[in-house]
Amino acid sequence: MSVATTHTASELTAARELRAMMQGRVVLRGDDDYARTRRIWNGAVENQPALFAVCETSADVEAAVRVARRNGLPLSVRGGGHDWAGRALCPDGLVIDLARMRQVVVDPHSRVATVAGGATTKDLAVAAGSHGLVAALGNCGAVGVAGLALGGGYGPLNGRYGLAADNLLGAEVVLADGRLVATGPDEEPELFWAIRGGGGNFGVVTSLRFRLHEMRHMLAGPIVYSWSEAESVLRRYAAFAATMPDELGVSMGMPSGPDGQPTLLLLPLWNGDKHRGEQIIRDLQALGTPQLAQVGPTTYGDMLALFDAAVDAADCCHWETRTRSLPVLTPGAVDAIITAVARKTSPYSMVNWHHAHGAATRIAAEEMAFGLRREHFMVEIIAGWKPDAGNGAEHRQWAQELWEGLARFALPGGYANFLVPRDREQVRDAYGSNGARLRSLKRRFDPDGVFASAIPLPD
Ligand SMILES: Cc1cc2nc3c(=O)[nH]c(=O)nc-3n(C[C@H](O)[C@H](O)[C@H](O)COP(=O)(O)OP(=O)(O)OC[C@H]3O[C@@H](n4cnc5c(N)ncnc54)[C@H](O)[C@@H]3O)c2cc1C
Numbered sequence: 001m002s003v004a005t006t007h008t009a010s011e012l013t014a015a016r017e018l019r020a021m022m023q024g025r026v027v028l029r030g031d032d033d034y035a036r037t038r039r040i041w042n043g044a045v046e047n048q049p050a051l052f053a054v055c056e057t058s059a060d061v062e063a064a065v066r067v068a069r070r071n072g073l074p075l076s077v078r079g080g081g082h083d084w085a086g087r088a089l090c091p092d093g094l095v096i097d098l099a100r101m102r103q104v105v106v107d108p109h110s111r112v113a114t115v116a117g118g119a120t121t122k123d124l125a126v127a128a129g130s131h132g133l134v135a136a137l138g139n140c141g142a143v144g145v146a147g148l149a150l151g152g153g154y155g156p157l158n159g160r161y162g163l164a165a166d167n168l169l170g171a172e173v174v175l176a177d178g179r180l181v182a183t184g185p186d187e188e189p190e191l192f193w194a195i196r197g198g199g200g201n202f203g204v205v206t207s208l209r210f211r212l213h214e215m216r217h218m219l220a221g222p223i224v225y226s227w228s229e230a231e232s233v234l235r236r237y238a239a240f241a242a243t244m245p246d247e248l249g250v251s252m253g254m255p256s257g258p259d260g261q262p263t264l265l266l267l268p269l270w271n272g273d274k275h276r277g278e279q280i281i282r283d284l285q286a287l288g289t290p291q292l293a294q295v296g297p298t299t300y301g302d303m304l305a306l307f308d309a310a311v312d313a314a315d316c317c318h319w320e321t322r323t324r325s326l327p328v329l330t331p332g333a334v335d336a337i338i339t340a341v342a343r344k345t346s347p348y349s350m351v352n353w354h355h356a357h358g359a360a361t362r363i364a365a366e367e368m369a370f371g372l373r374r375e376h377f378m379v380e381i382i383a384g385w386k387p388d389a390g391n392g393a394e395h396r397q398w399a400q401e402l403w404e405g406l407a408r409f410a411l412p413g414g415y416a417n418f419l420v421p422r423d424r425e426q427v428r429d430a431y432g433s434n435g436a437r438l439r440s441l442k443r444r445f446d447p448d449g450v451f452a453s454a455i456p457l458p459d
Contacts, residue, residue, distance in 0.1 A: 005030030044318030045086030080144025151417030156249030159358030197370030247272030348384030
């Protein structure tokens with residue numbers, strides 16, 4: 001990929017102004033550390049920002065928003081760099097890079113964490129874990145807490161504690177005019193409503209306050225079934241899931257095994273009574289004859305490390321992701337997934353899903369922007385290929401076909417954090433009846449579309 005190294009006058013002016021104002025540093029396209037700074041999870045993203053404002057403080061973020069606007073530059077926000085569509089990198093624009101703003105302060109008495117805007121899931125999990133506490137986040141340690149929670153945030157604790165967004169107590173946000181404001185239930189409540197599901201559309205979140213919970217007897221680890229058993233295990237699992245207790249979360253996936261053949265992976269996490277947990281893990285293992293079952297006592301941080309090791313092993317891959325939300329695992333939906341995975345075009349491609357149940361479904365749909373509050377399985381259809389395997393057209397096509405095939409089993413809309421603007425119908429329905437309010441708040445807080453690079457909102 002060739003990288004232009006010349007700059008427009010406004011890019012150079014923006015860099016000069018920022019260097020005079022910021023505590024952090026500025027990286028311009030063409031600088032030695034540009035490639036390293038630009039690196040994100042999805043290697044397929046080719047966007048070349050003109051410059052990065054690598055922020056150290058909220059004041060740096062305020063300066064970056066003002067400078068970008070004054071110089072007419074598009075801007076984007078980089079947190080953990082794990083958005084598959086590369087929304088962190090706006091082409092020819094200014095990236096507000098929060099990768100150095102990762103402080104986490106835990107108050108064990110009130111069970112509240114104050115988390116900087118660029119902190120990762122691992123940062124918060126480790127800090128909370130050192131006090132015997134846990135935050136309801138996702139499965140991957142490297143994902144940004146803000147990016148995850150602002151779009152909703154599915155994870156293995158959502159049955160007991162709700163989605164990540166449900167655990168937000170407040171935030172500090174740099175708005176489109178460069179002002180830093182506090183938001184929460186009693187301060188700018190409309191902004192607080194909007195950021196819990198509406199992603200980075202309303203400003204740059206420099207700090208979040210997060211509710212923490214007691215880490216009880218935690219059991220987690222992989223249960224792997226052979227592909228020949230996948231269908232029967234999934235059918236039994238569908239009945240199991242319908243009566244699952246809140247304390248259990250089961251993420252599932254169909255990654256390739258060491259021989260390149262697909263497998264069925266269950267990743268349970270139990271946080272509750274020891275004996276009940278051990279029994280329920282036995283029940284899960286009895287859904288078939290596992291090839292591997294390594295569920296045992298652990299911490300949330302260690303569970304993330306396990307997942308991260310698998311993610312790192314596939315590093316440098318190029319990715320394309322689509323999403324569907326299934327209300328139940330019907331035999332038809334299971335067949336469609338199994339048939340597609342059996343025919344996948346790349347060993348890196350997979351289908352994963354999170355199960356939203358329990359506490360995540362007991363919140364009124366209108367309480368915050370994230371509006372899908374009935375039980376469902378959030379399915380991620382992930383096409384992956386190595387950079388030397390061409391442009392990925394056949395793998396993208398594989399994902400597209402399964403996405404289309406699952407439509408008839410799915411609820412309208414899909415998980416906002418995985419949406420792409422071209423899927424207008426899915427975007428339109430992603431927020432259910434909250435779409436109109438969200439759109440009107442977008443007009444109020446970001447009338448000029450400064451944060452246009454964030455997840456797409458309904459028209
Ligand atoms: C390997 C992997 C595992 C994942 N696991 C889960 C999971 O378990 N559960 C789940 O729900 N999702 C999961 N996701 C999806 C993930 O939550 C989203 O992609 C999320 O947007 C990533 O946030 P980030 O900060 O890492 O990404 P980035 O690419 O840095 O940011 C993406 C966008 O989020 C917004 N944003 C990020 N930080 C801020 C901020 N501080 N202020 C304002 N806007 C901000 C911006 O619009 C930004 O462009 C996973 C993704 C990957 C690649």
